[in-house]
Amino acid sequence: MMNEFEFISWLRQVLDRPVGRTGVAVGIGDDMAVIDLPGGKVLLGSDMVIENIHFTFPDAKPEEVGHKALGRCLSDCAAMAGEPVAAIVSVARPPEMPVEILKGVFQGMMQLADRFGCPIVGGDTSHSEKGLVLDVCLLGKCQRNEPTLRRGAKAGDYLYVTGTLGGSILGKHLRFEPKIEQGLWIAEHLPVHAMIDISDGLSSDLGHMCAESRCGAELFSHAVEAAISVDARKLSAKTGKEAMDYAINDGEDFELLAAIGISPSELPDLPENVRLLPIGRIVEESGILMIYPTGRRVEIQAGGYRHF
């Protein structure tokens, strides 16, 4: 019997065939699909947010659930250096859930939608047998630049993240700011060769970038150390697990990870809302290594969230 990973591998293979794919520049396997329309490239992607999988009530407020549902899609759009155009929301509500909760969910989405000029233009409503199910589909456009893909990273590129990492479970996963403006600024001002948002965890998402770019990466331990979030350190103090471990493997940071062709010392002045923390570089040999100041080299396994 086929297992889940075999299924996803089968799906990528059958969906990646050329039949009827005129105009599809990038299909399955990036943060969003890229489609060539007569007026330019558009982006299309979706993200599901499901009760008791991606959030639990009452830990999450309804507004935060809505924020997260749309925010995940916006973060994908940021990773493509795209501009959001419009969103579609499908929602399935379990029978016992008060409608007021759904209202809060939509208020959370609309606040974020307004901030990014991304109207919610339609969708579908239905019942669910158990748990709230939200699926947001986002249409984006790339008019100011080419979309930045997971593939394209080159040996010699430096790796940067747009913010600190780890411990998002303490709240950031419900309240993160999608890095739309940051993604656009990076694509317009820097020689960026590949970009992805950190949703599954740095080790997993860097692994995705390396697999698509057919390369490997070295992380500088002292630099990653400097990119550990306050929340990762809080968790570490509580559990005794290393804070570095949370920074490398925690999902849902929703920071951008970019492979850029210039070193930290060559970076131009950054606008106030853009942070770029250097954490390592791209190398030819596959695999991800952590390099310690002593010269010790340790292979990093993808430890983040795996879909399915």
Next chain:
Amino acid sequence: MMNEFEFISWLRQVLDRPVGRTGVAVGIGDDMAVIDLPGGKVLLGSDMVIENIHFTFPDAKPEEVGHKALGRCLSDCAAMAGEPVAAIVSVARPPEMPVEILKGVFQGMMQLADRFGCPIVGGDTSHSEKGLVLDVCLLGKCQRNEPTLRRGAKAGDYLYVTGTLGGSILGKHLRFEPKIEQGLWIAEHLPVHAMIDISDGLSSDLGHMCAESRCGAELFSHAVEAAISVDARKLSAKTGKEAMDYAINDGEDFELLAAIGISPSELPDLPENVRLLPIGRIVEESGILMIYPTGRRVEIQAGGYRHF
């Protein structure tokens, strides 16, 4: 406490505000949203298909479930006289469901996608607590004509459907053909003022069209009689309920309902794949009436499926 209908009414109101809506030609309230992009108008819409709500296993084969999930979106696109460009599929699978079933679902979708040149370009996979959840989001384009909306029907227009009605529960709801080519042909060759697909039932969907167009409709009983499907008659023979009742109120026929500015005798020759069955006409006064040959006039209440 707010009830469901109040919620949907609230949602339509708050989502229909102008904030950030540059480029949104048509938002909530039609079969798909219409968005103005630099290269032309695009369409965006989504439909959820949920186990034990929209289908049950093993009554439905996995391939049929996939067909239905994508087909519903394609039918919406047909109603807008749009051409499908690409689809995004989000799927949440309950833990106990064999992956083989999911493979069948995607095979059903892909067969339909290939026939309509509409590649599946991405999506999301997740777990569900109970029951299979599929959400398909479709991107369409309108390059050969303006999108046909629910609003725009005028007193004097004749009402046509593209096929017979009722009894889809006997199988058509899983195996219908989305009327993409028919929708395009109608928009290109006839003075169509409004169009919708019959997903909730003729009485409900005609009601939607009339509400959006601020008009009413008269159905000619002998003409509707001639548009009753074989399956509606089969159901009627079994249950004793009138076949006409199934034709008027059953959902998921996925035929197009069009308000066209010419009478049946003025219609040009139709291509082989286009059927247009006249069933009534648009009038100024609100409400939907069934007109019998005797002159009797009976008001029809929306009796089809109501969302939520």
